[in-house]
Amino acid sequence: MRRTVGEEIDEATGVGEVYMRSLIRSQFRAAVSVTVTVLLTIASLPLVFAALPGLNDVRVGPIPLPWVVLGAGVYPAVIALGWLYIRYAERAERSFAALVEPRRSKRPRR
């Protein structure tokens, strides 16, 4: 009898394990990518400001550039990262679902 991938995962067979590990690894890689992006951009700003004091003389209108970046500019970047992550994570889950249950519509849900 042929087993579905869902059953392979339920019974913790070698095949099911491989599918699960690959899903987890792909989700973890997404999380780490977001973290590294944050470290390289937002979290490195204190070092950038410490290294380049000249940035304080750059003005956006009357406001010094660091205030614009820290007071407002960071937030849209955080939201955009969150949005990109969700798109990626949901796509990974969709393709996992398609792999595990190619004919899901024909089967009743448990």
Added chain:
Amino acid sequence: MNPTWGIVAVAAVSITTLVIGAFGLRLSRTTSDFYVASRSVSPGLNGSAISGEYLSAASFLGVAGLILVGGADMLWYPIGWTVGYLLLLVFVAAPLRRSGAYTIPDFAQSRLQSLAARRVSMVVVVGIGWLYLMPQFQGAGLTLQTVLDAPRWVGTVLVAAIVTINISLGGMRSITFVQAFQYWLKLTALLVPLMFLLLAWSRDGEPHPVQSQAWLEPLGVATGEHLYSVYAVILATFLGTMGLPHVVVRFYTNPDGRAARRTTLIVLLLISAFYLLPTFYGVLGRIYASDLIAAGRADTVALELPGRLIAGTGGELLTAMITAGAFAAFLSTSSGVTMAISGVVGQAIAAQRPAKGRISSITALRLASVLCISVPLVLALNADSVPIANSVVFAFTLAASTFSPLLILGIWWRGLTAIGAIAGLIGGGIAAATAPFVTLVSDLDGWAGTLLSQPAIWSVPIGFSLMIFGSLLTRSTRPTNVGRTMVRLHTPERVNVDRRY
């Protein structure tokens, strides 16, 4: 200042909170309702509620006060509280919801199959909760003192009483409505007065703040100690958010993991919008209210500004509006934190008295909420006040050094064992707990004081490495069902695998 409008504002927020709470009472009947609103809250409502709960006295009053005193470097506090949600989104939101547990101790027990890990987590939950509640209560006292000339204890006791009554009435369901409402109240209460303040400022000829380099420029005095402090705040807030008990418990109210992610994105939007505002209050305060720094009352800057810029009833009405928002902040955060820690303590109390059925667990929750609120109440009444936002960072540091490694490693690494986790919780917890003691009790200056009062830079690595090395040393005690747990945490709900475990 004429206190009438302030009294009206405080009364209105308090009564509305209690009425919405009572309305929720009719909807909440079962234990599941009481604890997590039956997991039936939509992402929009839940996002508003989470934001409402999250934006505490530290955000509403504390950030403006910090910016008034410290300038550009203080902008890292709200940034950290926002990025904390981003890291929560990518590392824990969906898997934590899929774990199906109510609280972090539940998660620890089911992931690690260890009652001891559950008990240690409970102690940490209560510790974080108390550290978080104390500044909320102190902020309430400070607010009523500023607006109504009331003694400090009045606001503190008032907030504690309302929170206790509200939790006894309705549990989590009513809190969801209350907090969703309070997010919008808080946003309006900072936004509308700000419009008038900016108008008054522009009529005044748009004066610039009296600047010192240290205030105006981030790392204007770039000493190593200074840089260390900034990174301590960054580390504590980035990682601490995911470990706050009142934030985590909210994720169980999402219907599934996908909704948990979407809710978090909405939260990011809502708190980002809010965090644009306190900066203006801090900068305007530097122009018009810099005497508050010397008076040690910087946290009241948002409350003081309207009266100083706008004469007569207009200014009083705006002050009343900000007072209402501040009170909403104290009430929503205190309710959320108290609910979260008394949920945990309530489970423990109920477990001591088995076979009394459902009612006893709700009675246990009510009992626990009284217990959980009295300790920080006593602390708030007796301890010296530290700036609200600094004080809240103690709670973030503790969460970042304990629950953040527990959740990240527990969700993504099969190798975590109960002994490793417990070692990390205890070691990281003790390291992080030095901060409030050193700050409140001693007067250490220089590097020693900085290192001990802002321990995140070393306490977070201690928590992580104790968990990792502790687990590697006890590899043979890995829970046997870790494979199943991983399936449950990471498979999307719609996939038809067995989720009963």
